[in-house]
Amino acid sequence: MTTLTRESDQHEGPDVLELDRVTIRFAGDSGDGMQLAGTQFTKTSAVLGNDISTFPDIPAEIRAPQGSLPGVSGFQVSFSSHDIYTPGDAPDVLVAMNPAALNTNIGDLPRGGILVVNEDEFTETNLKKAAYGSNPLDDGSLGAYRVFQVPVSTLNARALKDSGLTAVQVDRCKNMFALGLMFWMYSRPLDTTTRWIDEKFGKNQGVAEANKKALRAGYNFGETTEMFATHYHVPKAKLRPGLYRNITGNEATALGVITASKLAGRTLFYGSYPITPASDILHELSRFKRFGVRTFQAEDEIAAVGAAIGASFGGSLGLTGTSGPGLALKSEAIGLAVMVELPLVVIDVQRAGPSTGMPTKTEQADLLQAMFGRNGESPVAIVAPSTPSDCFQMAIEAWRIAIKYRTPVLYLSDGYLGMGSEPWLVPDYTKLPKMDPDFAHDPATFKPYARDPETLARPWAIPGTPDLEHRIGGLEKSDITGNVNYDAANHDKMVHLRAEKIERIANDIPELEAHGDESGDLLVLGWGSTYGVITTAVQRARAKGLKVSSAHLHHLNPLPKNLGDVLKRYDRVLMPEINLGQMRMLVRSRYLVDIIGLNKVSGRPFTISEVEAKITELAA
Amino acid sequence: MVTASRDDNVKVLSRKDFVSDQEVRWCPGCGDYSILAQTQKLMPELGIPRENIVFISGIGCSSRLPYYVDTYGFHSIHGRAPTIASGLKASRPELSVWVVTGDGDALSIGGNHILHVLRRNVDLQIILHNNEIYGLTKGQYSPTSELGKRTKSSPYGTIDRPLHPLSVAIGAEATFVARSIDTDAHHLVSTLDRAYRHKGASFVEVYQNCNIFNDGAFADFAAKEVRADRTISLEHGKPMIFGKERDKGLRFSGAKFEVVTVGENGVTDADLFVHDETREDPSIAFTLSRMEWPEYPVPVGVLRAVQKPTYNDLMDKQIEMAIEAEGEGDLRDLFLEGDTWTVE
Numbered sequence: 001m002t003t004l005t006r007e008s009d010q011h012e013g014p015d016v017l018e019l020d021r022v023t024i025r026f027a028g029d030s031g032d033g034m035q036l037a038g039t040q041f042t043k044t045s046a047v048l049g050n051d052i053s054t055f056p057d058i059p060a061e062i063r064a065p066q067g068s069l070p071g072v073s074g075f076q077v078s079f080s081s082h083d084i085y086t087p088g089d090a091p092d093v094l095v096a097m098n099p100a101a102l103n104t105n106i107g108d109l110p111r112g113g114i115l116v117v118n119e120d121e122f123t124e125t126n127l128k129k130a131a132y133g134s135n136p137l138d139d140g141s142l143g144a145y146r147v148f149q150v151p152v153s154t155l156n157a158r159a160l161k162d163s164g165l166t167a168v169q170v171d172r173c174k175n176m177f178a179l180g181l182m183f184w185m186y187s188r189p190l191d192t193t194t195r196w197i198d199e200k201f202g203k204n205q206g207v208a209e210a211n212k213k214a215l216r217a218g219y220n221f222g223e224t225t226e227m228f229a230t231h232y233h234v235p236k237a238k239l240r241p242g243l244y245r246n247i248t249g250n251e252a253t254a255l256g257v258i259t260a261s262k263l264a265g266r267t268l269f270y271g272s273y274p275i276t277p278a279s280d281i282l283h284e285l286s287r288f289k290r291f292g293v294r295t296f297q298a299e300d301e302i303a304a305v306g307a308a309i310g311a312s313f314g315g316s317l318g319l320t321g322t323s324g325p326g327l328a329l330k331s332e333a334i335g336l337a338v339m340v341e342l343p344l345v346v347i348d349v350q351r352a353g354p355s356t357g358m359p360t361k362t363e364q365a366d367l368l369q370a371m372f373g374r375n376g377e378s379p380v381a382i383v384a385p386s387t388p389s390d391c392f393q394m395a396i397e398a399w400r401i402a403i404k405y406r407t408p409v410l411y412l413s414d415g416y417l418g419m420g421s422e423p424w425l426v427p428d429y430t431k432l433p434k435m436d437p438d439f440a441h442d443p444a445t446f447k448p449y450a451r452d453p454e455t456l457a458r459p460w461a462i463p464g465t466p467d468l469e470h471r472i473g474g475l476e477k478s479d480i481t482g483n484v485n486y487d488a489a490n491h492d493k494m495v496h497l498r499a500e501k502i503e504r505i506a507n508d509i510p511e512l513e514a515h516g517d518e519s520g521d522l523l524v525l526g527w528g529s530t531y532g533v534i535t536t537a538v539q540r541a542r543a544k545g546l547k548v549s550s551a552h553l554h555h556l557n558p559l560p561k562n563l564g565d566v567l568k569r570y571d572r573v574l575m576p577e578i579n580l581g582q583m584r585m586l587v588r589s590r591y592l593v594d595i596i597g598l599n600k601v602s603g604r605p606f607t608i609s610e611v612e613a614k615i616t617e618l619a620a
Numbered sequence: 621m622v623t624a625s626r627d628d629n630v631k632v633l634s635r636k637d638f639v640s641d642q643e644v645r646w647c648p649g650c651g652d653y654s655i656l657a658q659t660q661k662l663m664p665e666l667g668i669p670r671e672n673i674v675f676i677s678g679i680g681c682s683s684r685l686p687y688y689v690d691t692y693g694f695h696s697i698h699g700r701a702p703t704i705a706s707g708l709k710a711s712r713p714e715l716s717v718w719v720v721t722g723d724g725d726a727l728s729i730g731g732n733h734i735l736h737v738l739r740r741n742v743d744l745q746i747i748l749h750n751n752e753i754y755g756l757t758k759g760q761y762s763p764t765s766e767l768g769k770r771t772k773s774s775p776y777g778t779i780d781r782p783l784h785p786l787s788v789a790i791g792a793e794a795t796f797v798a799r800s801i802d803t804d805a806h807h808l809v810s811t812l813d814r815a816y817r818h819k820g821a822s823f824v825e826v827y828q829n830c831n832i833f834n835d836g837a838f839a840d841f842a843a844k845e846v847r848a849d850r851t852i853s854l855e856h857g858k859p860m861i862f863g864k865e866r867d868k869g870l871r872f873s874g875a876k877f878e879v880v881t882v883g884e885n886g887v888t889d890a891d892l893f894v895h896d897e898t899r900e901d902p903s904i905a906f907t908l909s910r911m912e913w914p915e916y917p918v919p920v921g922v923l924r925a926v927q928k929p930t931y932n933d934l935m936d937k938q939i940e941m942a943i944e945a946e947g948e949g950d951l952r953d954l955f956l957e958g959d960t961w962t963v964e
Contacts (some may be wrong), residue, residue: 289942291949306703314712463692473695
């Protein structure tokens, strides 16, 4: 993927090679500050004008034993001079801070890849903890890689010997040393990180100075040592003009729901119970009291959704957010929201596995739960963002549908989107369309379960409105009056009305657009976070001359009206999913098109080459 | 009598304004009728517009009550009424929010939520209809049924120890805890009134007779003819006196209460314990919540009423303070948090 072009022969010192894309993976013990180093590298690259994409890979244990295999924490960042859609398949560079980090990550480094190791940590004890029988730095097993052995701990300690900090504090700065070295290797300035250190440790001058010193020491080590013959330059990407910031999916989701509340002129109420990987949305929203955001850290998932429903009954935007097992607990209350036909948005940042599964790993396997995981015929609208920055737009879209159709909307993000980041083209708030909650006011015409003829939405009459007093609840409703009703014909009618209401949303969402050719040998259809790999794999296949197109679903229920037509225009359809074929089953059963599945359930996203290989197999 | 300014002509509300058009469907003779009647009687006296009152319930016989009161209402799902009420009150603090629940709804499936709504001190009124049985599901034992009780689901007698609702409430740091009886209309309406006037979460247990599945569960002490001798009506600042002749009382000796008779063994009014519902230390209120007939008269009235900041007030205050300190949220600033860059 990376192409090397010599930029300058006159450059003094080491050669500078120009690359169009680089992927670095920082890996170390969970206490080594790898997430921090990766985040800082990302920020600096974004500010430099590269396109970026990141993939943090965090162990489930808060602090597994130091140096052990389960304790390894990784952060992969890809930066590029052109548009990129994924954090890269394989790293070009692996920074391994200890033997365990090397052991768990080396399998992903391609032959010829750069390996930077902290040789100080390759002690007998650490090698044993990492299940190495012999020292890989000595036994020739790393022969396929360009290995750079750097005594990071020693050099860092030497640089900070006059800092006045304790040995433990000094050792904590070694991630900055490693980061400084990478900054040198990829020609990045230090000032963004220096500023960040000042802000972060401003109150503790000693620590701030030590971190900056370690960062510079790493950079200078790269500059002066003769170990590295080359360093690299990745030019700016040609992104759409405008103002950018780096954003994770969870941050974008939080900004999206706050924006929705402003566009609707209603208070945002977020009921949530902490759960990985959705907690960051709670953390973000809790900071925004100045926007009038009311956050409620509930006693459990059920209370979280119940409180959100209560807030919606009162005319606020009742929002709840969770991850897989939390969604299971919220099911009964979502059914209640279906019955009382109030706006509600339920965020599910999907994670891997049934039950507790693998909390820090990603998966797309809650789709059928979102679709059917309730008793009775209980339809809800479902939307799914496709990239970290798309989370902003889809969060607003979820609220648009919820408010207009008075329905719960499930928003299926996932761990990969939620924790990953990319540049976000900051929108102009004034150009975003307003949303009208359209509360009922008129006692002369109000009936609790009368319906808008077009949308079939019932009126939203909030407490405090004179003469619209009425009662709602989970028992079956009588058409129009909303009174409790067990009549057979009425139940039949209400079930159909609730289903029809969700179906009608299809009139109100964009048609599916195919990218590539209007028809051809193969369509690769995806939803959610597979967007990046599908787009890149299809681009590569097309560059090789294959007649392949891609299309991506952002609305999962109802599906776009033209989906059936789009499917029929291609000889074959491939659907990659991070599950065993849930969306494929839904689309096949509805359109009777024999879609081919590409499925992966390892807790990790697809690589581009996995998707590309399948495309080649089917279309070549 | 109170008024609600619903329109220019000040409208005086009466009990019938709170009677909905729905047919009341409880078994004839059910204690719930009295609780409904006292509630409807109280509403016009609160001095708030009808549209600002909301009744929220879970599942069970008692939880049908919102249908019968002509205010805003929400009959939700089993045990979860406190959650919906919390979300409503925290987002619309100006509303008067009432939670109607039963012993199964509040203490079994909703046990967790009851603890948390009380410790958060959300400004709500929670009325727990306690009939010590499951009525709607036709007669299984409940978490308040006495040990050994024989029901359809416990033909050999229950082996579950019962909960004491008021002890649970006090243990959960409830700021207002009271008890009343369905058949004592005057006491019930005044207790509900007190609950409304308390700022914070008010928890009122009402002994409610289920004449179908658990008839007479409280008759030993609650029947009209014995009530005066077998219950004690708590009054703040007054000595603890009871009995038809007003000659019996409670004396606190060391660690526990004892029943004494004024005029016997040299006992005078001055020896009786003076009830202080505002006592910060919950231990006396807890002791009262454990008193059962026949060892003691059953306490009714307000056991505990202490002032603490409410959850909804604190939430409002945090928002006001954040706006004061950081300025009203501006989306453009929010979008630009952190490092930004411009692509030409």
